[in-house]
Amino acid sequence: MGKKKRTHAQYADDHDDPASHRLGAHDMSVGSGPLHVHDQRRTNLERLSNHTRAANDADGDSWTVVGRGGKKLKTNNYPALVYSDLHKQSSCIRIGDLQNLVLFCIANGTTPQYISVRHHFGVKKVVVLFVPGLERGMFDGNVSIDSSEDVQQGLELGKGADRPTEKMISDNSVPRSVAVQQENGASHTPASPDEFSPVRLAADNLPNPLKPLAACFEHLWPVKAQGDDKYAKVYSPLHAMLNSQIPKLQEQKDAERVRKGAKPVANSQWQNKRTPVKDFILSKDELQDHDYVLHPVYFDSESQAAAELKRRADAKQTSSSGWIDANIVDLGAGEVPDQEVEQGSLTAGRTVFAMDCEMCKVEGDDAALTRISLVGWDGEVVVDELVKPDKPIVDYLTPFSGITAEKLDPVTTTLADVQKRLLDILTPRTILVGHSLDSDLAALKLTHPFIIDTSVLYQHPRGPPLKSSLKWLAQKYLHREIQKGHGSLGHDSVEDSRACLDLVKMKCEKGPEWGNSATSGETIFKRLSRTPRAGSSLAADGGQGKTGAIIDHGAPEKNFGQMATFSIGCNTDADVVDGIKRAVLGDPDGAMIPGGGVDFTWARMRELEACRRWSNNHRYDIIQMEDSSTTEPSPSELAATVASTVSHIRNVHASLPPCTLFVVYSGTGDPRELARLQQMQRTFKQEYKVKNWNQLSVRWTDTEEQAMKQACRKARQGLGFVTIT
Numbered sequence: 001m002g003k004k005k006r007t008h009a010q011y012a013d014d015h016d017d018p019a020s021h022r023l024g025a026h027d028m029s030v031g032s033g034p035l036h037v038h039d040q041r042r043t044n045l046e047r048l049s050n051h052t053r054a055a056n057d058a059d060g061d062s063w064t065v066v067g068r069g070g071k072k073l074k075t076n077n078y079p080a081l082v083y084s085d086l087h088k089q090s091s092c093i094r095i096g097d098l099q100n101l102v103l104f105c106i107a108n109g110t111t112p113q114y115i116s117v118r119h120h121f122g123v124k125k126v127v128v129l130f131v132p133g134l135e136r137g138m139f140d141g142n143v144s145i146d147s148s149e150d151v152q153q154g155l156e157l158g159k160g161a162d163r164p165t166e167k168m169i170s171d172n173s174v175p176r177s178v179a180v181q182q183e184n185g186a187s188h189t190p191a192s193p194d195e196f197s198p199v200r201l202a203a204d205n206l207p208n209p210l211k212p213l214a215a216c217f218e219h220l221w222p223v224k225a226q227g228d229d230k231y232a233k234v235y236s237p238l239h240a241m242l243n244s245q246i247p248k249l250q251e252q253k254d255a256e257r258v259r260k261g262a263k264p265v266a267n268s269q270w271q272n273k274r275t276p277v278k279d280f281i282l283s284k285d286e287l288q289d290h291d292y293v294l295h296p297v298y299f300d301s302e303s304q305a306a307a308e309l310k311r312r313a314d315a316k317q318t319s320s321s322g323w324i325d326a327n328i329v330d331l332g333a334g335e336v337p338d339q340e341v342e343q344g345s346l347t348a349g350r351t352v353f354a355m356d357c358e359m360c361k362v363e364g365d366d367a368a369l370t371r372i373s374l375v376g377w378d379g380e381v382v383v384d385e386l387v388k389p390d391k392p393i394v395d396y397l398t399p400f401s402g403i404t405a406e407k408l409d410p411v412t413t414t415l416a417d418v419q420k421r422l423l424d425i426l427t428p429r430t431i432l433v434g435h436s437l438d439s440d441l442a443a444l445k446l447t448h449p450f451i452i453d454t455s456v457l458y459q460h461p462r463g464p465p466l467k468s469s470l471k472w473l474a475q476k477y478l479h480r481e482i483q484k485g486h487g488s489l490g491h492d493s494v495e496d497s498r499a500c501l502d503l504v505k506m507k508c509e510k511g512p513e514w515g516n517s518a519t520s521g522e523t524i525f526k527r528l529s530r531t532p533r534a535g536s537s538l539a540a541d542g543g544q545g546k547t548g549a550i551i552d553h554g555a556p557e558k559n560f561g562q563m564a565t566f567s568i569g570c571n572t573d574a575d576v577v578d579g580i581k582r583a584v585l586g587d588p589d590g591a592m593i594p595g596g597g598v599d600f601t602w603a604r605m606r607e608l609e610a611c612r613r614w615s616n617n618h619r620y621d622i623i624q625m626e627d628s629s630t631t632e633p634s635p636s637e638l639a640a641t642v643a644s645t646v647s648h649i650r651n652v653h654a655s656l657p658p659c660t661l662f663v664v665y666s667g668t669g670d671p672r673e674l675a676r677l678q679q680m681q682r683t684f685k686q687e688y689k690v691k692n693w694n695q696l697s698v699r700w701t702d703t704e705e706q707a708m709k710q711a712c713r714k715a716r717q718g719l720g721f722v723t724i725t
Contacts, residue, residue, distance in 0.1 A: 079105075079122035079659055079724055083115065083198065092196045092224040095240040098663055098720060099524065102126050103244060105661050106546060106599055107524075107531045121534065123724065124659040125584060127601045128241060129652065131645060133608030134666040136719050138210060138642065139199075139220060145207050145639040196222060209643035216653040216723065217664075223720040225668045232674065232712040233466070237667030242560050242602060244524050273511030276348040278334075280507060281431060282451045290456060291682070292438045293317055295449040297328050315686055323445040324419050326426045333428035334450055346508040350450075352377045353425070354433040354501035356493040357440040358401035362391035369415055369443040370396075370403045373493035374425070375501055382425070384494055386411045387418055402490025415445065422446060435470040435500050454503045458515040474499045477506060477515060513562070524548065525563040528600055549593070551579035551603035560602075566593055573605040577648050581655050605648060611641040614671060656725045665720040674711040677704060 093114050103109025105123040117123075137143035198221045203214035226235040282290070284298045293312065299305040309318070317323050328334070336349030358371040368389035374382040386403075388411045396403050426432070426448055433452045434440055441447065458473050460466035474480045482499050483491050507514055528546040547565040550556045553576070554569060561567035568579040586597040611633050633641070649664060656662055684700040693699070 077119050077122050079117065079119045079661075081115065081117055081722060081724055090196070092222050093720075094224050095226060095237055095665060095667070095718070098128075098223065098665055098722070099241050099244060101722070102128060102600070102661065102663065103524070103527065107527050122659055123661050125597070125599055125601070125657065126661045126663070127580060127584060127603070127652065127656060128663045128665070129580075129649065130238065130241070130602070130604040130667060131608065131649070131664060132237075132604075132606070132667050133610075133612045133614055134642075134645070134719065135669055136220075136222070136717060139201075139206065139719075141207075143638075144635045145209050145642050198222075207639075209639050209646055212646050212650045213721070216650055216662075217721040218723075219721075221720045221722065223665055223718045225716040225718050227712065227716045229709055229712055229716070232678070232708045234668060234671065234674065234712060234715050235466075237665070237718070238560075238604075241665070242524050244522060244527050246522050246527075270510060270514070272509055273513075274344070274346065275508050275511055277346055277352055277431060277452070277504060277508050278348050278350055279512070280452050280457055280504065282453060282456065286456065287451065290436075290438055290453065292451065293323075293441065293447050295325055295328065295447040297331055297449050317445075321445070322415070323447070324423065326430075326446070326448040327423060328428045328449060330428075331449060336429060346505070347377060349429065351427065351430045352433060352501075352504075353382060353430065354497040354504075355437065355440060356434060356491075356496040356500070357443050358397075358403055358491065358493050359439075359443050360389065360393050360397050360401060360403055361395040362389050362393055364391065365394075366391070367439075367443055368393070369418070370401060370408065371493055372418055372444070373497050375494065375497040377501070379498055379501065381494055383421065385413050385418065387413050387415060390415065398490055400490055402492065419444065419446060433500050433504050435473075435496065436467065452504055454500050457507055458503065470496060470499060473503055473515075478502055523560055523563040524600065524602075525550075525560070525565070529565075533599075546599035548600040548602070549579075549583035549598045551576050551583060551601065553604065553606050564602075565598060573607045573645065573648050576603050576605055577651050577655075579603065580652050584656060584660070605645060608641050608645045611638060612670075653723075653725065658725055660725045662723050662725060663720065664722075666718040669715050669717040671715040674708065674715045677708040677711055680704065681708065 097112065097114055100109055100112050101115060101117070104112055105117065105120045106126050135143055138145050198219035200219055201214040201217060203211045206214060225237050226240045227233050228235075282292075284294065287294055287298075294308060296305060296308070299308055312318050312323070313320075334350070341349045354375045356373050357369055359367040360370045362368040368391060369387045370389065371384075371386050373384045376382050386408060388408055393405075393408075396405065396408075398404055422444070430448070431450045431452060432448050433454070435454045437451055437453050454470065454473065455467040458468060458477070460468050471483045474482045478499065480499065480502075482495050503515075525548040528548050529544070531545045533546060549566040549568065550561045550564040551568045551570060552561075553571065555561075556564075556569055557567040566583060568582065570576045570579055580601055580603050582593055582597075583601040583603075584597045586593045586595040588595075613633070653662060680698050681700055681704070684696065684698050687696050687698070688700075
């Protein structure tokens with residue numbers, strides 16, 4: 001007779017050794033294979049005894065564990081996270097993996113491949129806390145937050161008494177997080193995936209401000225932010241957590257395998273929300289972020305106007321270089337009185353033109369206007385003219401512009417003629433629509449304050465700073481094929497203008513969220529609203545599924561807050577803590593949030609981010625080229641802010657009811673060096689168009705390119721903590 005196969009619980013009891021970490025409710029797994037874990041009954045039951053068990057035993061569920069000798073043990077069905085270092089994973093977990101854990105526990109998500117959750121159906125609530133500014137270097141001493149040397153020895157990684165002491169280090173030249181310290185003080189990168197594994201938090205080895213975290217979490221997890229190292233891009237850690245993909249049926253997956261091009265958006269369940277076109281005009285900050293030359297009307301103070309005038313003079317963007325500004329003296333001049341607006345009108349009394357230009361390359365490697373098309377709101381062509389550049393043409397760019405020498409030979413219209421005509425057309429009530437219109441306006445040498453850019457209006461599926469092409473947007477949302485002559489006959493600027501116009505009209509009809517994550521995916525709040533509570537159904541609950549709340553500084557009711565059941569605005573991190581308690585437990589009188597609270601809570605603390613100068617609230621003075629270290633807070637100031645933030649985290653942890661999954665993540669590492677290099681690159685690109693190499697204020701070589709990619713890798717190194725209370 002063969003050996004009797006042991007149960008998973010028996011295997012765990014038989015392998016109770018230091019090589020497998022016992023985390024109680026804090027365990028996590030880094031393998032997708034069979035996990036060798038410790039029994040967590042004692043830890044979880046002790047935790048449960050400190051709370052009221054009635055709420056958690058309401059379902060009367062229980063489970064049976066087979067211990068040594070086949071003895072059956074009866075205990076509560078308590079959820080827990082478990083992991084084993086016997087199975088190493090080959091890459092760092094990402095913010096999307098943390099989201100997957102959340103959805104698996106409370107929204108019927110797919111089973112995580114990097115973690116094992118015992119009795120996940122027992123998780124009653126989830127709280128996710130976003131804490132930008134928290135960095136790995138704080139834990140290993142590379143970021144000074146405590147003057148005492150004996151508490152800056154880093155994280156204890158030893159899994160046995162006979163193993164060498166290990167700690168996390170930060171190296172700007174090699175993206176790594178773990179090194180083995182040798183007797184002579186040297187270090188080397190171990191040939192193992194330990195750098196992707198969770199790291200044990202030892203209170204005795206942590207700086208004083210961080211010690212309380214060891215009482216809440218047993219391990220720190222390296223978490224990589226979404227991004228692209230090749231192009232030095234870091235994507236939004238907020239979007240990575242709060243945007244989720246819509247689950248697909250097998251039939252949908254099969255159909256996508258044979259489909260070519262962009263997949264048409266599914267809108268069968270979409271609810272339209274008609275929105276006036278003026279609501280989509282880019283703000284001053286958005287115009288700056290997307291490299292538009294700002295119209296003078298945006299500068300209220302003389303100092304700002306003088307600084308912008310100097311910048312434009314240096315970039316040869318003033319009237320002496322042929323630039324013009326639309327005849328608008330006040331932003332308020334574009335507002336239309338209510339009595340002049342027809343009820344339900346999408347244009348709200350404004351005049352809307354869609355514009356597209358074609359360019360060629362002239363001497364000096366500059367881009368020059370060769371064709372301009374202007375289309376009205378009704379789709380009728382207002383302007384469609386060929387333009388002869390002032391400088392000799394080097395390359396007609398025919399495969400893209402469709403312009404040839406034969407077409408331009410008889411043309412006499414100049415850029416000045418087009419500018420004069422546009423000044424007559426553009427009024428304070430005019431809105432210009434286009435796709436990446438900054439390049440078109442640069443070719444026209446024109447500024448206008450009221451811009452709608454479809455490359456910004458419709459977010460890229462992976463979020464900013466990526467942008468979708470007009471061809472892809474038309475294919476996906478308009479079910480229209482445009483630019484068929486791309487690479488051969490060139491584009492049709494009238495066709496492109498109408499495509500932009502139709503995309504804006506669609507946005508106005510369907511609402512601000514159309515074309516964003518809600519069409520290619522959905523917010524986590526919407527996903528929860530379709531998920532029935534345990535033991536119930538959507539029909540029984542009146543069509544309402546699980547609920548969610550967002551707590552953030554400022555006005556969170558915008559953006560993701562629109563989809564949340566409740567949103568709470570805050571002024572301080574202490575307010576965020578109070579808001580989390582309200583969301584999780586409910587208002588005592590049920591005034592806003594009913595008793596029992598919500599099922600999912602997302603919150604953000606921002607005081608540490610502000611202390612470290614990671615946030616940027618004054619975009620006009622974005623980044624000066626001086627050394628960013630001059631803005632570093634003092635160690636004492638940073639230590640006080642870290643201690644306050646950690647105290648808030650512990651306060652939140654202590655207030656959570658049993659069976660609550662608590663996730664804390666930092667989002668990114670230090671992004672300032674990456675931001676500085678990106679700004680340097682933008683400055684170089686602007687100056688390179690109009691200056692000689694020896695006149696450039698900054699120079700961009702392969703050295704700077706590699707430094708930016710390295711800074712991107714560093715900026716993507718975040719961290720996370722996970723536990724079940």
